[in-house]
Amino acid sequence: MSMDKIPTELDYYHDMWKLQSTATLLSHYKGDDGRHVLILDRTIFYPQGGGQPADTGFLHFQGLNLKFLVNDVRSKDGIVLHYGVFEGLGGEFEDILERGKEVSLFVDEHRRKLNSRLHSAGHLLDICLPKIGLGHLEPGKAYHFSDGPWVEYKGVIPQNEMQNKQKELEQEANALISMGGKVSADILLYDEAAKLCGGILPEYVPKESTPRIVRLGDNPGCPCGGTHVVDISDITKIKVSQIRSKKGMTKVFYNVES
Known part of the structure; x- marks a missing residue:
């Protein structure tokens, strides 16, 4: 070679x-x-x-x-x-x-830190969903670019609950940010990685692989190859601007603020 x-x-x-x-x-x-x-x-x-x-x-x-x-x-x-x-x-x-x-x-330090904050914020929203009664939503695509970041999930939220869930999600995320917690990334054996991710890994992770697991504080981890903040508090503040549910999918639009 x-x-x-x-x-x-x-x-x-x-x-x-x-x-x-x-x-x-x-x-x-x-x-x-x-x-x-x-x-x-x-x-x-x-x-x-x-x-x-x-x-x-x-x-x-x-x-x-x-x-x-x-x-x-x-x-x-x-x-x-x-x-x-x-x-x-x-x-x-x-x-x-x-x-x-x-x-x-x-x-470029400024760009790296902003991208890491946006990426970490997306993972934090994933962590918060079960805490506000939306554990049925399954993570899907994500867009962590600064021109309009969002995370998408398989599953829907009833229209009459949308506004309340948006407020609850933002409050829960910012509560975790205020508490802080170290962020880590470790390459682990499949079974060990699955334990840190709630007992199961996404289907796209091969069972013979050694996935890289990112954890925000003591919360469940997830397989991810991106960059993240040093501490959850470095995200600073999350603003959930909108939630949309359509055709079996829910998209959460957010941003990070100083």
């Missing part, structure tokens, strides 16, 4: 709060859209997925006065692709970007 086909080591997977690190350049090329693509042996940059947007930031090449602005990150077949542009680069770059070059990585 060639070096640039080896899956990227996901450093953010093990340390969600690391914003600076080093890596080794494996390969680079220019995409059809004109953007450069860099492949590293490891990364702290989160690639877009799971309803969470990608990190942005920049890379600096050791020994070279060269900066690479990362404006998008994607994952394909386990390989993380860092898309962006070189700052102040004139002429060709192939001769100076050698395989094995050491690279320093810097993730």
Whole structure:
């Protein structure tokens, strides 16, 4: 297997709060859209997925006065692709970007923290549903982008209960935020992971796998590959703006406030 086909080591997977690190350049090329693509042996940059947007930031090449602005990150077949542009680069770059070059990585802190707050808030809403009598709703899709985050569930809420449940959900979520609680992410054996997630894991998690389980405080965990806050209190405040139930699905729209 060639070096640039080896899956990227996901450093953010093990340390969600690391914003600076080093890596080794494996390969680079220019995409059809004109953007450069860099492949590293490891990364702290989160690639877009799971309803969470990608990190942005920049890379600096050791020994070279060269900066690479990362404006998008994607994952394909386990390989993380860092898309962006070189700052102040004139002429060709192939001769100076050698395989094995050491690279320093810097993730945009403000964007990472906001995305982590939005993502964590979505999980917190999942935790709160049984507490307000909506345990029958099964988690589905989620969108944790800042332009209008939401979480969707299989199941409905009667129309006459909608307004009260919206208020209860927001109050319960903010009550948990005020109490706080450490957030953790651990890679576990399937059976151990299932115990921390209420005794069962979603069908998409293979039984022979070792899923990464994220827990917000002492609440039940869930399999998740995204980034999250250090403590539940870091979410600060949740505003549940709307709940809609239609065609057997319920969608909860929310945001995080300072």
